[in-house]
Amino acid sequence: MTDVLIVVALLLVAGAATAAVLNRDPVRQALVLSFLGLALALLFTFLQAPDVALSQLAVGSAVTPLMILLTVRKVRRRSGNDHGADEPAGRER
């Protein structure tokens, strides 16, 4: 039973990692990276390493994608896209 779970988690990781590489848009890549972090956390849990899984969950699927998204926003603002277009909640109150 555990082996089946490990194999499923490994396949998820391989799929998510490939998708992250094949995506060319950094915003989508960040979301796929977040999913990859989730899959890795699952894999570590099944491999009985909950400490590593927690680290992966916190850093890999939350902080890293957030930093990528913030960097993308900064770069897009610099290249002269209309500001606020990449922020859906940026309308006037």
Place this chain on the structure above:
Amino acid sequence: MSFRFRLWVFLVGAAGFAVLFAVACFGLPAFGSGHHPYGVRAVRASLNHHTANVIASVNFDLRAFDTLGEETILFAAVLGAVVLLRQTQDERRKTPEPAVVHPRVRRFALLTLPLALLVGLYVIAHGQISPGGGFQGGVVTATALHLLYVASDYRALERVRPLTVYEIGEAAGEAAYVVTGFAAVLAGSAFLANVLPFGTLATLSSGGTVPLLNAAIGLEVASGVVVLLARFLDQAVEIEEPGEDEESGDPREIEKPRESQGPGKPRESEEPRGCGRPKESEGPEASGASRDDDNRDDKRE
């Protein structure tokens, strides 16, 4: 060193590594077997010090000095990011416009914020008993605070997040770890040795110095991640460079050929920038004609 020589050095090194790696891989115990010489010793040492979470015992007791190095790496990384992402002379700070958040998003974020905060603090406090510890809990705590940015906007986050406090907190966490280490020296033992009474197994006060070091790491990581994300958020939301303002929204590819059209058409270059787009959308014939003009100009040049 010539290129060929370097290539040969690399190939010899790579071949040697490949052979040794292959031999080592065949010497590994089978996947999921019951033979763990290091694990057995680590568990014994951990239980001797009444620390239920063996990972925490390895990180903060057996290899506490390694963890000091890791903590310092994070400290230095955050420091580097702060220096790199600071506001430079020609950049100015612009107050971001208040954002409208969908009520459901706001409700969800406000509901999860205290929950995530509590989970983070719980994970830090119970590092010596259950999986997790200062690092994991610290990151969760710092991320939880940023749910306020999701629920409202950046100004709300800035109001409840005095950055100076977190900068001091990061330094204090790093210092507390070192001070705990030197306290062991003063007590007549080695640096970062576990000198405190071990307490009862699987209670909050068990593990001697492990909960203290956990708390120090938790403070350092939580504050460090908050400071790090604050720098990124500042750059993404508030700080503006000279080039990036409202007028940079106009695509410049359209303006440039117009300026290079020469003295023949002075009227168009006098127009304000904002009028560029509606002119283009007048009709296919008009834009086609102007493109022909451009081509002719190019040929003349």
